[in-house]
Amino acid sequence: MLKTSPETLVSQLLAGNRRALARTITAVENETPESVEILKALYPHTGRAYTVGITGAPGTGKSCLVTTLAQHLRQHHKTVGIIAVDPTSPFTGGAVLGDRFRMRDLSGDAGVFIRSMASRGQLGGLARTTYDVMRVMDAAGFDIVIIETVGAGQNEVEIVKAADTTIVVEAPGLGDDIQAIKAGILEIADILVVNKADNPMVQNTVRALKAMLDLGHRQRTVAHHGQLMVQTDSSGAPEYDFREVPIIQTVAINGQGVPELAEAIESHRAYLAESGIRQDRHRARLQSELVVRLKEILLKKLLDSVPDETLDDVVESLLARQMDPISAVQFLLAHQM
Numbered sequence: 001m002l003k004t005s006p007e008t009l010v011s012q013l014l015a016g017n018r019r020a021l022a023r024t025i026t027a028v029e030n031e032t033p034e035s036v037e038i039l040k041a042l043y044p045h046t047g048r049a050y051t052v053g054i055t056g057a058p059g060t061g062k063s064c065l066v067t068t069l070a071q072h073l074r075q076h077h078k079t080v081g082i083i084a085v086d087p088t089s090p091f092t093g094g095a096v097l098g099d100r101f102r103m104r105d106l107s108g109d110a111g112v113f114i115r116s117m118a119s120r121g122q123l124g125g126l127a128r129t130t131y132d133v134m135r136v137m138d139a140a141g142f143d144i145v146i147i148e149t150v151g152a153g154q155n156e157v158e159i160v161k162a163a164d165t166t167i168v169v170e171a172p173g174l175g176d177d178i179q180a181i182k183a184g185i186l187e188i189a190d191i192l193v194v195n196k197a198d199n200p201m202v203q204n205t206v207r208a209l210k211a212m213l214d215l216g217h218r219q220r221t222v223a224h225h226g227q228l229m230v231q232t233d234s235s236g237a238p239e240y241d242f243r244e245v246p247i248i249q250t251v252a253i254n255g256q257g258v259p260e261l262a263e264a265i266e267s268h269r270a271y272l273a274e275s276g277i278r279q280d281r282h283r284a285r286l287q288s289e290l291v292v293r294l295k296e297i298l299l300k301k302l303l304d305s306v307p308d309e310t311l312d313d314v315v316e317s318l319l320a321r322q323m324d325p326i327s328a329v330q331f332l333l334a335h336q337m
């Protein structure tokens with residue numbers, strides 16, 4: 001429970017109080033009863049921050065890249081909020097939250113706020129409350145909010161729904177060149193980064209990425225009932241994003257290539273604004289979030305209304321092969337009507 005009232009906490013956060021920001025994020029991440037009123041009060045103050053998602057396989061140097069990128073942005077007088085999502089153990093439920101240590105070079109800078117979050121078993125590379133924490137940092141006045149995903153591999157595509165600009169980080173020497181071509185995660189990249197570019201194998205990796213990009217243009221997507229689907233024109237043909245995806249080579253440990261990466265982000269930001277795609281992405285993000293929240297609430301209401309004995313009986317019927325899973329779902333839904 002919060003000792004400070006939600007109204008006071010919101011007022012302090014909007015006034016720039018970092019302790020209030022930390023306490024607000026904790027309440028939101030833990031989904032306390034007060035967090036609902038806090039998020040409602042903060043929502044009118046959101047929509048100003050630019051969000052950058054950084055994803056890629058483990059070992060590519062994402063955390064180091066986030067650190068040097070944040071330092072570069074600070075040199076250009078931009079305030080930066082960082083959300084670092086760490087994986088949760090499927091056995092203990094705990095998380096190391098190690099990005100706080102990797103980003104220690106940013107400590108002491110009042111223009112940077114770092115929050116590590118446990119994924120808590122959520123798939124897609126983000127935590128369950130990532131959207132809400134993004135919103136809190138937005139309301140707190142940060143110019144840029146950077147989200148670093150778990151780094152579990154090719155299924156981390158949820159970031160494309162959350163970020164304005166999605167950066168996919170690769171590194172030479174982590175696998176054969178064909179791995180880069182078959183990785184579906186590359187399809188979400190607005191910017192490709194080959195980090196650790198001082199590795200002699202870097203050109204092989206760059207060539208593999210260029211070959212993948214040359215295979216065809218990325219199809220535009222739109223949210224429909226919470227799912228990303230290919231956007232089509234009036235004739236039903238898919239629409240394409242003909243913008244060339246840049247490949248930036250960086251050595252994050254010494255900042256090499258980071259100014260070029262920042263320029264690529266700014267260029268993509270201008271492109272989104274001029275084309276109207278950013279507004280489309282925000283609309284798709286909100287629609288997707290709305291559908292997810294509806295699903296959660298409706299499922300909870302359904303399960304809360306089904307007696308434990310009824311649920312146990314249905315499970316036993318499934319085990320005895322007296323009922324199939326589809327019929328079981330239909331039975332439970334009919335039971336509530």
